[in-house]
Amino acid sequence: MGHTAVLIPGDGIGPEVSEATKRILAAAGAQIHWIERAAGVAALDQGADSVLPADTVNAILEHKIALKGPCTTPIGGGFSSINVALRKKLNLYGAVRPVRSLDGVPTRYENVDLIVIRENTEGLYAGIENTITEGVITSLKVATLDACRRIARFAFEYALTRGRKRITVFHKANIMKLSDGLFLKCAHEVHDDYSNDIAYDEQIIDAGCMRLVQDPGRFDVILCENLYGDVISDLCAGLVGGLGVTPGANFGGDAAVFEAVHGSAPDIAGQGVANPLALLMSGVMMLRHLAETRGDETCTVAADRIREAYNACLTSGHKTRDLGGTLGTSEFADAVCAQLQRQGAVR
């Protein structure tokens, strides 16, 4: 059984880490037929008339699965975020970002194993900003009952099916009493249906951040609205080795788009030094999703093999620069492929 998936290399380090990931998935025996489509500045460079061509969106709608590299968004002006637009267009309302300590990547903490679940479609990312009069800007934070209930249900279902034991909502409902208040109320209500299996608590986000960096082991699943989820994801990435090792997935509607938490990293783009692990791990999440939704056990086998191979590489000191190693993007991919071959030989 094979699967067709859309590959969006994206901008900056995107093409480098995408190429490495594609190579490793193939070496692990994953039967993926890639359809490559452009988004971001890369799309304009290739002659498209938009940063998010209809052709790209339609391909994801058709094939339901995509692996996406990062796309650049200009700061303080220019075009709006392609990532936000894509999530809205495809109704990818639930972002899942697992954050785990890795053998061979020593950090201040051991045994971090948590998941950030982020509402992906509203909050301040609704992008409704207005100049009221010169020097006065408003930015509208949107919270709707449907979306708040939907992400709460998604988070509890996700936690339940993965054997997770606690959901903590990070919020600021002491200040944003209505919008964050609605988010909290929905999470609280949905918890009633899961109270036998999953514990629930709420933390004001500022104190929650302090506790996260003091003792991340106390957290299991953290549920947040859009902006908080964005910020908390990067904070959590810092607990386990950085943005080079934090994968992600966006679920909802009929499609699923897998992408690393990191951005296009313009400071290192084109140098061949980016860590491809975050996108590779996102690819592993994609394989597990394919196994789950399409019953293809070969995807589980490939996912397990890749995980074993990159863990072996990390513990034997084969690492990229961000993790204190010396390998480039492609050299790290070579090391993982060689490890896959060795694993294959001993089976």
Ligand code: NAI
């Ligand atoms: P960034 O995540 O691109 O980079 C932050 C820092 O982490 C940089 O020092 C970078 O070199 C490092 N880094 C990131 N990924 C790495 C990797 N795989 N290996 C080694 N080092 C890595 O965040 P930044 O600089 O805030 O954003 C750059 C651009 O990316 C912006 O245009 C932003 O809008 C966009 N972005 C896109 C995202 C997406 O497409 N999903 C997500 C986040 C940002």
